[in-house]
Amino acid sequence: MIDHPLAQAILTTLRNRDTKQIEFRKGLVRLGRLMGYEIVKSMDIENVEVETPLGVKARGVRIRDLDHVVIIQVLRAAMPLVEGLVKIFANARMGVVSARRVEESHSPGSLDFDIEITYVKVPRILGDDTLIVADPMLATGSTITAVLKHVLKYGSPKRVIIASVIATKYGIERVLREYPFSEIYTVAIDPEINERGYIVPGLGDAGDRAFGSQ
Ligand SMILES: O=P(O)(O)OC[C@H]1O[C@H](OP(=O)(O)OP(=O)(O)O)[C@H](O)[C@@H]1O
Numbered sequence: 001m002i003d004h005p006l007a008q009a010i011l012t013t014l015r016n017r018d019t020k021q022i023e024f025r026k027g028l029v030r031l032g033r034l035m036g037y038e039i040v041k042s043m044d045i046e047n048v049e050v051e052t053p054l055g056v057k058a059r060g061v062r063i064r065d066l067d068h069v070v071i072i073q074v075l076r077a078a079m080p081l082v083e084g085l086v087k088i089f090a091n092a093r094m095g096v097v098s099a100r101r102v103e104e105s106h107s108p109g110s111l112d113f114d115i116e117i118t119y120v121k122v123p124r125i126l127g128d129d130t131l132i133v134a135d136p137m138l139a140t141g142s143t144i145t146a147v148l149k150h151v152l153k154y155g156s157p158k159r160v161i162i163a164s165v166i167a168t169k170y171g172i173e174r175v176l177r178e179y180p181f182s183e184i185y186t187v188a189i190d191p192e193i194n195e196r197g198y199i200v201p202g203l204g205d206a207g208d209r210a211f212g213s214q
């Protein structure tokens with residue numbers, strides 16, 4: 001969990017029902033950038049030496065994995081989050097998956113949703129890639145597990161990272177049961193999922209709030 005005070009403060013703004021669309025969208029962008037910093041902290045560092053314009057050697061570092069990143073954005077709520085992530089992973093290759101929870105067929109007795117995937121465009125994934133699948137809400141895990149099933153057909157990455165803003169214990173356990181090698185980054189783990197599949201206390205419908213469609 002990302003407990004950086006700035007990430008927690010931004011999340012608090014996102015949770016607030018009075019936060020308007022533009023501020024909400026900007027908050028997701030800022031969280032994407034912070035999440036990028038956190039992910040970089042987990043990457044291996046190589047010590048290198050460079051020569052400065054003074055003709056003197058200086059010790060520094062290189063993060064080789066920075067150049068081997070594939071980011072998948074799950075439409076639609078991930079778009080602002082990815083805008084922030086690419087500020088950190090500027091050389092990332094990018095994929096898009098359009099996924100929708102089929103709310104019409106959701107029965108109140110079950111937590112999980114059917115997921116309609118209508119578009120998948122993913123670059124080839126190589127063995128030394130870090131795959132980052134961005135989706136701000138990890139509620140029942142129905143979306144992320146359906147997305148991973150499609151995306152992992154494009155190759156086997158070195159790491160699979162899920163970048164979310166709010167997750168639930170139920171969703172995390174489901175993802176880790178189906179994809180035990182995945183690593184979940186999140187800013188909060190909320191206690192409940194209501195009968196309509198919303199995270200409680202949550203922040204509402206991330207897609208609707210970011211794109212002004214409620
Ligand atoms: O873990 P889950 O229970 O699957 O829920 C999470 C998904 O729900 C939302 O998508 P939605 O279908 O509302 O699409 P949207 O992003 O276009 O609003 C959200 O953006 C996630 O993708």
Ligand SMILES: O=c1cc[nH]c(=O)[nH]1
Pocket residue numbers: 077137139197198199200202203204205206207
């Ligand atoms: O609370 C939730 C759950 C899924 N998707 C959202 O946007 N919000």
Ligand SMILES: [Mg+2]
Pocket residue numbers: 205206207208
């Ligand atoms: Mg939605």
